Amino acid sequence: MTDQKNNYLLDVTDLNSFYGKAQILFDMTLRINRGEVVVLLGRNGAGKTTTFKSIMGIVKPRSGKVRFKNKEIQSLPPFKTCGLGLGYVPEDRRVFSRLTILENLEVGRQPARQGRPAWTAERLFELFPNLAERRHQNGGNLSGGEQQMLTIARTLMGNPEMIILDEPSEGLAPVIVDQLAATLLKLKNEKVSILLAEQNLSFAKRVCDRAYLVYQGTVCHESTLAELDNDQYEKYCSL
Amino acid sequence: MGFYIVQTLTGLSDASSLFLVACGLSLIFGVSRIVNMAHGSFYMVGAYLAYFFIDKLPQGPFHFWIGILLSALAVGLIGMIVEVFLLRRLYHAPELFILFATFGIVLIIQDLSRWLFGAEDILGQQAPGLSSSINIMGSYIPQYDIALIIIAPLILLGLWLLLTKTRWGILVRAATEDREMTDALGVNQTWLFTSVFFLGSFLAGLGGAVQLPKGGADLLMDLNIIATAFVIVVVGGMGSIPGAYLAAVIIGELNAFGILVFPQSTLVLMFLVMAVVLIIRPYGLLGKEEAPEHDNAPAPESIIRPASRRLKTAGAVFLAVILALPAVANTFQLVLITEIALFALACMSLYFIMGPGGMVSFGHAAYFGGGAYFAALMVHYLHTPMELTLFLAPLLTGCLALIIGWFCVQLSGVYLAMLTLAFAQICWSIVFQWGAVTGGDDGLLSIWPSAWASNKIIFYYLAMTLCIGGILILRHFIFTPFGYTLRACRDSALRVDSIGINLKRHQWFAFSIAGIFAGLAGGLYVFLKGSIFPDEMAISRSFDFLFMVLLGGVNSLFGPIAGSAAFTWLHDTISRINLWQLILGSIFIVLVVAFPQGIAGSIGSRLNKYFRDPA
Amino acid sequence: MTSNVLEVRQLAKSFGGVKAVSNVSFDLARGQLLAMIGPNGAGKSTCFNLINGQLRPDHGTITILGKKANGLKPRDVWKLGVGRTFQIAASFGSMTVLENVQMARLSYHRQTTSLFKSVPRLNRDHAMELLRLVGIEDQYNRACGVLAYGDVKRVELAVALANDPKLLLMDEPTAGMGPAERQEMMALTSSIIETRNIGVLFTEHDMDVVFGRSDRIIVLNRGELVAEGTPDEVRNNRRVQEIYLGEEPV
Structure with missing residues (x-):
């Protein structure tokens, strides 16, 4: 028996996932190293969200393996996956609309991990100054951009080693997208690994090291963002 | 004049234990999506146990209240046991089956209560120091009713503090709103469910226990209260605790005054109130429209065919x-x-x-x-x-x-x-x-x-x-x-x-x-x-x-x-x-x-x- | 009498102060396949649900086949002669493929409260004809719940055609299908438009389908209509490229 130990932080191999009868993922395979910022580029419906949900255990993959820190996690419930240090920021934000900002952060709070200072609400407010002013307001009363910031902050409260962000720039005004890019770069400096899904290439270019092009439930092309082949990108991701 | 004041106060005091039962039901439903048929049975057990404890405890200035508290705690424990040993195995079963299991508990508790406490209605003990009546402009109201009127808002306040000021409460509210997201944020909801069951059952037991001096204990309490509690939860709005209080007060007052108008059919009034509320606000007075939970839809029934020749034979x-x-x-x-x-x-x-x-x-x-x-x-x-x-x-x-x-x-x-x-x-x-x-x-x-x-x-x-x-x-x-x-x-x-x-x-x-x-x-x-x-x-x-x-x-x-x-x-x-x-x-x-x-x-x-x- | 089956004017809808759709106007003529595209959150679903009656517009008018359709319930929009298919196919899983279509015909003939006739023989021929049209007549006796997803989508199309609609609204008709299946589905849609002379409005993410099949395209972004035209016009529109390539306009 060969145990495939390797140095990847997250190792997704041949994942196949379904919604009812419709197959969404076809042998999805991805690898992310510690400290990397990787993006999945692809159109709507390409399978990015399903990939993330399968990694987190929200969708149970029918076959394939997900390893995080060399531990198989594809059959773990989401709260255990999160407990291992994998944070998730969903696409539709899903802030708790009837909880205040501070309470939303409290839901995400987990104990600190070895060798890192724990995130606290105050530290996060330095990172997201807009949230600080409205800390006692309900999540449901925030603007789209603030909600996006709040979901990221809420996930950081779990002190993750890696975060998965599903289309964070979607529906945000350009100024807010700039702020978001700056925030993600700060996180990268804090040695948080990041996997994100995007349709916005210029945003991805600003923050990511490496890209996977996803098309119809599988990876079609892989490259660093600096060397990303424009033809390939046009073929799989744009008009 | 005094008569109307007393009637109003009686309605408010009736509302107290209704509120305790309904808000427990609502809390449990909010987090676990289980409609607990046995909730009324917990209420009944609360009354019987309170009678038992008050009877057995050495007489003293506080034995009445200690008995009530002990009974509520015991009922909370029973609720916890039911959750851990039964319901936890059934969270993935169809809703109807979970309900059936909880109705099984209703039957079991019904017979156990008959066996342990007898079929005779029990007259509750009076609270020491609160056994006389107060004169309000010529009409009398028992002092204990005043105590009940004070208890419900205190519990409401306590629950509000618990739900907004503690991590546990925040998690409960988060899980009520979005269980999947709460899960993905690392919250293990198993213990959350168990503790909510404890609290909900505790409140039902407390509701049964505090009404003991007024209503005593009998074997019909379980199903009588559950129907009223359902009405309160529907009228107040599923998952809303202030809504439950508001609805409990409305139903309580309705019963107090309805008896003057239609002595035989206060329940018909309850029905009318529910009708009006459902027409104006289908999700209850303080309830919000629920986003449909897009979970596993029941497996479709198989197609139907006309009778085969064998079947006809x-x-x-x-x-x-x-x-x-x-x-x-x-x-x-x-x-x-x-x-x-x-x-x-x-x-x-x-x-x-x-x-x-x-x-x-x-x-x-x-x-x-x-x-x-x-x-x-x-x-x-x-x-x-x-x-x-x-x-x-x-x-x-x-x-x-x-x-x-x-x-x-x-x-x-x-x-x-x-x-x-x-x-x-x-x-x-x-x-x-x-x-x-x-x-x-x-x-x-x-x-x-x-x-x-x-x-x-x-x-x-x-x-x-x-x-x-x-x-x-x-x-x-x-x-x-x-x-x-x-x-x-x-x-x-x-x-x-x-x-x-x-x-x-x-x-x-x-x-x-x-x-x-x-x-x-x-x-x-x-x-x-x-x-x-x-x-x-x-x-x-x-x-x-x-x-x-x-x-x-x-x-x-x-x-x-x-x-x-x-x-x-x-x-x-x-x-x-x-x-x-x-x-x-x-x-x-x-x-x-x-x-x-x-x-x-x-x-x-x-x-x-x-x-x-x-x- | 215009040849337009759908006319949308200054349509607007907000949710809690956020404009999901604002000032959208367009027409759809008989015999046309009109695609509605845009990035996520652009307001496509909202726009779609305003037209099909799922949502009520705050402002603007929707005219379907010459009749005002604002604020009608979905079932009343259907009565104007509108067929719908859903992104996630909605069919009657406990009925056979044939019965699914018969069901729609029953509603068309207003027979749904009848307690005397027996369904199996009602409207059978017409329903079979529709199944032949969408190419799944050989599966007519199978339960809809056990069909392959692509076939369920075909059943849906047959059901949507059962009231002889003049306007068909298709929400992501090819979602969840393989590439070959997608092309077949859209070829089928094109042929239906031609033979029945109806108008089709659809949303779609697969750009091959959109640019390969549609007669006209409208592009939404942030709730507003930013471009409208033939596939070539839209492909060469600078604004559309910016939106899709993710570069903010200068």
């Missing part, structure tokens, strides 16, 4: 046996078989709205008992002949179902089921309380068939003709455009809306059809037994029907017949034993735990194989 043989039976069976057996047929018809009518209609009714006894009471009242007061009675009673029941159904189809799923139960309980209380007309607990006696049908064998043939006819007509309906439309509404509300079908109207229509046939069964039942008692309308009768349908399987058209035969036999066998409700409750639980995906699903499909035409 089997049916013919069955019919021949029925015809021949009077030649061999004795009178007792004939009556039992007639009873099975009546129940089968009632079950078939329940199956009609539950299977093809997809609407679970927890209150089908309202129609069965309704038909029976309509028939009995007509014969008793108007001396109508049997023939006319058997024609009019189903029609009147159909009208009753038309009224009840209108409200029920405004909601769906569990909410709909809760409403059916609340309505059935209201109908039951009317016949139970309105003794002057309905005979109350003593029932109505001496209602016999017309002379020509008074022979047991002739009545047997009459009942069989009507029941089998009714079952075949209902079965035929399933194959008609209306039956198909009903299934279409169940399969996909989105799709029926997009092909121009008014879903609610069809569901409403189905309710009244079911009412007519259940009413026919009820009418026949009166003439078979010669009498009628409120028990035939009680919640446990509704659950009997549900159990019969589930036993036979909701996926098959034979289900109702097989189920009623099996259940009536089982009931007849075990009801001679002491503590038979305990046994029945345990059977419910064992069946649900052993077959979490459906009791008769597997048996039914095996049976189906035999009746399929060879390919």
Whole structure:
């Protein structure tokens, strides 16, 4: 028996996932190293969200393996996956609309991990100054951009080693997208690994090291963002 | 003036324990999505245990309050045990089965309480120092009522602090709003569920315990309070604790003043309030529209086919046996078989709205008992002949179902089921309380068939003709455009809306059809037994029907017949034993735990194989 | 009498102060396949649900086949002669493929409350004809719940055609299908438009389908209509490229 130990932080191999009868993922395979910022580029419906949900255990993959820190996690419930240090920021934000900002952060709070200072609400407010002013307001009363910031902050409260962000720039005004890019770069400096899904290439270019092009439930092309082949990108991701 | 103040205060003090029960129910439902039928039983146990503790504790200035607290804690513990050992295994089972398991607990607790505390109503002890009355402008109100009025807002405040100022409370609110996201943020919800069950049950126990000096303890408390609690939760808004308080106050005041206006029917007022609230705010006074939980939709029922040749042959043989039976069976057996047929018809009518209609009714006894009471009242007061009675009673029941159904189809799923139960309980209380007309607990006696049908064998043939006819007509309906439309509404509300079908109207229509046939069964039942008692309308009768349908399987058209035969036999066998409700409750639980995906699903499909035409 | 089956004017809808759709106007003529595209959150679903009656517009008018359709319930929109298919196919899983279509015909003939006739023979021929049209007549007797997803989508199309609609609204008709299946589905849609002379409005993410099949395209972004035209016009529109390539306009 060969145990495939390797140095990847997250190792997704041949994942196949379904919604009812419709197959969404076809042998999805991805690898992310510690400290990397990787993006999945692809159109709507390409399978990015399903990939993330399968990694987190929200969708149970029918076959394939997900390893995080060399531990198989594809059959773990989401709260255990999160407990291992994998944070998730969903696409539709899903802030708790009837909880205040501070309470939303409290839901995400987990104990600190070895060798890192724990995130606290105050530290996060330095990172997201807009949230600080409205800390006692309900999540449901925030603007789209603030909600996006709040979901990221809420996930950081779990002190993750890696975060998965599903289309964070979607529906945000350009100024807010700039702020978001700056925030993600700060996180990268804090040695948080990041996997994100995007349709916005210029945003991805600003923050990511490496890209996977996803098309119809599988990876079609892989490259660093600096060397990303424009033809390939046009073929799989744009008009 | 003083009288009105006292009446207002009495209403407020009644509201206190209603609020405690309803908010516990609401909390549990919010987090776990379980409608806990046993919640009323916890309330009853709270009252009995409080009596026991106060009795046993050494007398002192605080022994009364310590007893109440101990009783609430003990009930909380019972709730926790139920969650950990039973419900936790069932979170992935269909909702209906979880409900059934909790109803099993109702039966078990009912019998255990009878065994431990006796069948006699218990008069509660008075709280030391609060046993006298206060004079308010010439009218008197017990001091203890004032204490109760103060307790409820204190608990409301305490709950508010707990839910907003503690991490636990924040997690509970987060899980109520979005369980999946809470899970993905690393919250292990297993212990959260257990602790919410503890708190909810604690509150139910507390509610039962604090009302002890006012209402005492009796064995009818469990189902009486659960129906009221359902109404409060629906009126106040599912999951809203201030809403529960508001609704409890409204219902409490309504009872206090309603008694002056309609002494016999305060429940009718409750019904009217609920009606008004549901029309104006379908999600309750302080409730919010729930985003539908897009979880695993129930597996679609298999397609239906017209009867195969084998099935028709089997049916013919069955019919021949029925015809021949009077030649061999004795009178007792004939009556039992007639009873099975009546129940089968009632079950078939329940199956009609539950299977093809997809609407679970927890209150089908309202129609069965309704038909029976309509028939009995007509014969008793108007001396109508049997023939006319058997024609009019189903029609009147159909009208009753038309009224009840209108409200029920405004909601769906569990909410709909809760409403059916609340309505059935209201109908039951009317016949139970309105003794002057309905005979109350003593029932109505001496209602016999017309002379020509008074022979047991002739009545047997009459009942069989009507029941089998009714079952075949209902079965035929399933194959008609209306039956198909009903299934279409169940399969996909989105799709029926997009092909121009008014879903609610069809569901409403189905309710009244079911009412007519259940009413026919009820009418026949009166003439078979010669009498009628409120028990035939009680919640446990509704659950009997549900159990019969589930036993036979909701996926098959034979289900109702097989189920009623099996259940009536089982009931007849075990009801001679002491503590038979305990046994029945345990059977419910064992069946649900052993077959979490459906009791008769597997048996039914095996049976189906035999009746399929060879390919 | 215009040849337009759908006219949308100054349509607007907000949710809690956020404009989901604002000032959207467009027409759809008979015999046309009109695609509505845009990035996520652009307001496509909102716009779609305003037209099909799922949502009520705050402002603006929707005219379907010459009749005002604002604020009608979905079932009343259907009565104007509109067929719908859903992103996640909605069918009656406990019925056979044939019965699904018969069901729609029953509604069309207003027979849904009948308690006398027996369904299996009603409207059978017409329903079979529709199944032949969408190419799944050989599966007519199978339960809809056990079909392959692509076939369920075909059943849906047959059901949507059962009231002889003049306007068909298709929400992501090819979602969840393989590439070959997608092309087949859209070829089928094109042929239906031609033979029945109806108008089709659809949303779609697969750009191959959108640019390969549609007669006209409208592009939404942030709730507003930013471009409208033939596939070539839209492909070469600078604004559209910016939106899709993710570069903010200069």
